[in-house]
């Protein structure tokens with residue numbers, strides 16, 4: 064074949080192949096055009112999964128009659144005029160290819176009436192053949208109708224799935240678009256006027272004022288999300304990240320509730336997704352996925368939006384910096400998921416035990432913005448361990464009711480339940496839970512899970528604080544008897560052990576001498592802990608365990624050191640644990656992302672007993 068220039072129609076169809084993959088792609092392009100035109104209300108009607116009809120109506124700026132033929136021609140756009148403009152695009156569209164692409168693979172009709180024009184006008188394209196402009200009655204705004212999608216491209220038609228599948232794609236897309244602009248009303252209906260029941264309104268999201276976004280979240284992410292999420296808002300120079308991230312304890316089996324918006328454009332960005340994953344790594348149960356809706360706002364010059372045929376990916380000028388910025392901002396918010404007086408919610412009677420959420424994140428009504436001032440880096444973690452002595456109390460008894468050794472009477476330190484989010488300990492339940500009371504009601508704590516987190520955070524802090532971890536020196540080494548291969552494993556991984564504050568040496572093929580151990584473990588049965596940790600590490604035991612903990616070694620050490628079930632605690636010990644939880648970052652969830660505590664407020668208890676107040 065000789066080399067030839069392709070006819071325009073074919074060029075458009077080729078371009079359409081990239082942009083218009085399925086009916087949902089048409090909806091995306093049309094709604095983005097409406098948003099770019101300043102619309103505040105967008106109505107979408109779909110028939111037969113979008114193959115029959117897609118109609119998008121808006122109340123935006125409109126297109127003047129003379130420009131209608133231009134709008135549907137190739138590379139025609141009102142959004143950029145120069146390379147400079149391209150480098151700082153603030154609109155969703157900019158290529159001038161959506162309408163001609165759609166027109167080349169469907170029957171397209173555009174009717175529009177700009178606010179300052181006397182009349183409306185319309186234009187049609189039938190699989191590439193243009194039917195000229197003529198006057199049309201139309202309210203202010205624009206309507207674009209796309210019928211018989213892919214009628215002239217059988218190859219593409221074959222890839223279209225059932226009506227309900229295609230409509231599902233459209234519905235999810237509209238939900239994402241609705242999360243991008245809370246100030247715009249979105250309505251989506253499916254069905255045909257000819258059917259007995261007519262079209263069905265599937266999604267109805269009226270514009271919501273700032274601060275009331277939870278109303279729309281309910282529509283998209285389920286009502287639960289708003290009550291189990293923390294608000295984020297963090298800026299550094301020209302970059303801001305804001306939105307809501309789900310509490311670790313509200314993580315999901317699928318990554319189906321993860322939304323990123325860059326300058327209000329929904330994107331699927333690896334870099335951003337990875338930054339979130341990293342921020343959650345220490346609080347998420349292995350294999351679980353966080354839920355979040357996040358908005359990155361930055362100078363358009365710092366991001367290239369012209370990097371993907373459907374504009375689903377972006378490229379950052381300084382990706383490293385953006386990654387770190389997002390990671391730090393979220394990590395900080397997640398570190399603050401600990402029992403917290405400031406964030407203690409008002410009593411909530413709507414549900415009894417509705418989701419085991421910690422005070423730090425239980426939020427009702429409008430979500431308060433994250434308060435960066437509350438964040439404090441961990442203080443010297445071994446200050447506590449220094450005071451530990453034999454017989455091994457788990458925690459230094461506090462001056463609060465030091466003589467209360469039984470769980471019988473409740474130590475009521477004056478004002479203590481007022482000041483402590485987790486209140487004062489009452490008793491231990493079946494050797495597993497601590498019962499406590501605070502000013503709102505009953506607190507239940509999973510003591511092993513909570514203690515494990517406290518230890519883990521301290522171990523991490525001790526080894527990052529200043530290189531050399533606080534260690535207890537022994538004049539006489541402790542001798543640990545192990546199997547030969549276990550000794551080898553330890554010697555091979557000596558660096559890990561030393562980093563944690565151990566000093567170990569093989570004394571023989573099955574004997575290990577221990578000269579130093581982390582001060583945090585003072586008073587514990589060190590030999591037993593060492594044995595258990597070796598076994599766990601060697602077997603890579605328990606795959607559900609510590610999967611996501613950032614530091615596997617310290618995580619294992621924390622788990623093996625933490626109090627185990629059926630260990631009887633005194634009331635002061637229980638109180639000490641409660642106080643430690645309150646000052647430990649991420650303490651609302653254990654190292655596997657499960658909640659460490661929950662509560663029953665007095666109104667909830669009253670409800671259980673049908674007791675009027």
Ligand SMILES: Nc1ncnc2c1ncn2[C@@H]1O[C@H](COP(=O)(O)OP(=O)(O)OP(=O)(O)O)[C@@H](O)[C@H]1O
Nearest residue numbers: 096100125134140141156157158159160161162205
């Ligand atoms: N709903 C609308 N309201 C007002 N103007 C519109 C609307 N839809 C399209 N236009 C006008 O038609 C032009 C062409 O639209 P088209 O979607 O083809 O290109 P684009 O949005 O500029 O770029 P892209 O191809 O990246 O979407 C737009 O630049 C805009 O001026």
Ligand SMILES: [Mg+2]
Nearest residue numbers: 092096156161
């Ligand atoms: Mg467009």
